[in-house]
Amino acid sequence: MVDLKPQVLVYQHFVPDQRRALAILVHTRHIELNRINHWITMSQTNPLLADWNTHFKIPPFDQITTDHYREEFDAALQQSEVDVETIAQSAEEPSFSNTIEAMELAGEALDKVAAVFFNLSGSHKNSDMQEIEREYAPKLAAHHSKIMLNAKLFGRVDALYEQRNALG
Numbered sequence: 001m002v003d004l005k006p007q008v009l010v011y012q013h014f015v016p017d018q019r020r021a022l023a024i025l026v027h028t029r030h031i032e033l034n035r036i037n038h039w040i041t042m043s044q045t046n047p048l049l050a051d052w053n054t055h056f057k058i059p060p061f062d063q064i065t066t067d068h069y070r071e072e073f074d075a076a077l078q079q080s081e082v083d084v085e086t087i088a089q090s091a092e093e094p095s096f097s098n099t100i101e102a103m104e105l106a107g108e109a110l111d112k113v114a115a116v117f118f119n120l121s122g123s124h125k126n127s128d129m130q131e132i133e134r135e136y137a138p139k140l141a142a143h144h145s146k147i148m149l150n151a152k153l154f155g156r157v158d159a160l161y162e163q164r165n166a167l168g
Contacts, residue, residue: 066128080107088152
């Protein structure tokens with residue numbers, strides 16, 4: 001049996017105007033450097049991933065095209081699946097930090113892209129946005145169902161629930 005205990009690989013990449021490191025949690029035996037490099041390149045070219053240095057940190061709508069959504073939805077869905085599976089397969093005892101907090105942070109890119117897309121599609125609908133909506137709504141529903149029906153993930157959350165009085 002393969003030990004699926006996660007390792008943290010911190011891949012630091014400083015984007016000159018952002019001055020921050022991109023930290024990526026990579027699961028043991030699932031390190032995909034091409035995907036990491038692709039994500040870092042996309043973070044420099046895709047305004048959905050970049051830091052928003054706008055007033056009130058609102059998305060730079062003038063820079064976002066419909067092409068950015070498909071590309072980013074695909075990458076964010078894959079990353080979210082890896083994040084959730086890493087939590088579910090962890091050999092560590094469940095703790096609030098390595099289960100609940102980790103689940104809250106899992107899929108951050110997906111949350112960011114979906115928030116921008118669905119807010120914009122509700123207020124600025126066009127045929128391209130509708131096509132993307134029809135294409136990704138079932139994928140997003142299946143993704144969320146897969147998370148909710150993940151027996152190992154539920155086992156970790158249930159273990160914490162059973163210890164709720166002792167967790168303080």
